Amino acid sequence: MTMRKPWWQHEAAIAWALILFFPLGLLLMWRYASWRNQFKWLWTAVTAIVVLYFVAAAISAAIQETDNSSTNAGVSAGLGEETEPTASATPLGREVIGAEPTAVSNPTLPPDPTATPKPPKPTSTPKPQRIAPATAGSVAESQGVRVTINEIADDIRWSNAPPPPTGKRIVAFDLTVEYVKGGGTYSVSPGDFHLVDKDSFAYTVGLQPVPALTWIDLREGEKTRGWISFEVNQNAMLRTLTYVSYLDKTIAEFTFD
Numbered sequence: 425m426t427m428r429k430p431w432w433q434h435e436a437a438i439a440w441a442l443i444l445f446f447p448l449g450l451l452l453m454w455r456y457a458s459w460r461n462q463f464k465w466l467w468t469a470v471t472a473i474v475v476l477y478f479v480a481a482a483i484s485a486a487i488q489e490t491d492n493s494s495t496n497a498g499v500s501a502g503l504g505e506e507t508e509p510t511a512s513a514t515p516l517g518r519e520v521i522g523a524e525p526t527a528v529s530n531p532t533l534p535p536d537p538t539a540t541p542k543p544p545k546p547t548s549t550p551k552p553q554r555i556a557p558a559t560a561g562s563v564a565e566s567q568g569v570r571v572t573i574n575e576i577a578d579d580i581r582w583s584n585a586p587p588p589p590t591g592k593r594i595v596a597f598d599l600t601v602e603y604v605k606g607g608g609t610y611s612v613s614p615g616d617f618h619l620v621d622k623d624s625f626a627y628t629v630g631l632q633p634v635p636a637l638t639w640i641d642l643r644e645g646e647k648t649r650g651w652i653s654f655e656v657n658q659n660a661m662l663r664t665l666t667y668v669s670y671l672d673k674t675i676a677e678f679t680f681d
Contacts, residue, residue, distance in 0.1 A: 435459070442467065446475075555677045558665055564676035568606035570647075571667050571676040574598040580653070585631050591658045595619065596633050597665065602647035609641040614652045616668050621660040630655045 431437055433456040442449030450471065453464055552565035563572045575598035581587065588594050599617075603610040614637045619627040629652050637650030656662070667676040 429456075442471075446471065554674065555679060558662070558678035558680045562678060564667075564678060565604065566675055567669070567673065568604050569610065569667075569669070569675045570602040570604050572600040572602075573665075573678060574600060574649070580633070582633050584634065588655055592655050593658050593660075594630075594653050595656055595662065596651050596653040598649070598651050599637055600647055600649040601637070601642070601667075603642040603644055605644055607644060609643055611639070611641050612637075612648055613639045614650075617652055618666045618668065619654045619656065619662065620664050620666070621656060622663045623660065624663075625657065625660065627654040627656050629653065 433452070435457055438449060438452045438457050440449075441452050450468060453459070453467065457464070552563075552570070554564055554566040556562040556564040558573065558576070560573055560575050563570060565571070577596040577598075579593040580596045581594070597617075601612045603612075614629050614632065617629055621627075631653065633651040633653055635650050637648065637652050640648050642648060662680040664680070665678040666674060669675050
């Protein structure tokens, strides 16, 4: 007659014991389960790791709780201390019991979070000027045309031209003409530049240095650059360099000191 094993020796019961009843499940597994030793050792190692993790977590929580208790106790002790009043002498020799007065500074209030910040003031763009000083880097602009003096050469000599006649000198200008806006095309001609001295003598464009400012049609946004020159009196003091459009309208005027 075959005897039946008690229920707690069956492998199903041992499996539930491993999950619900530690360490009883391990004892039943090693004593009655017919599983392979590799599985038994693996389950034992996993169980040990889980147990060590929970033990370490419990120890860490206990240490942190102890530190918090010590900190709270120190704060409570500090709040419970009373400050001894100090004695200050008056001019009559009497002592006034009490704490010395301390200067209270005006607290700085934090900014109101609901206040709407003021937008920065826009910086104004300078308006183009038709009249500018006759110096290198000066810009004059009107009627959609911008003229820039890049360089001024007074009493200049260049190799591809004969020297000026006696009593004359050559004054040359490196210029940039830009068609800023206006639509269509704009014609640039070096002959539209005029030079006048302080004795009111007017001069027209003469033989051009290289690279010379040449006649050209510009579209909107395009520009051209080149040199123009004038043959003036040797002792002439210059007054204005003027650029006049083909409609006899003054586009730019540069004045000398």
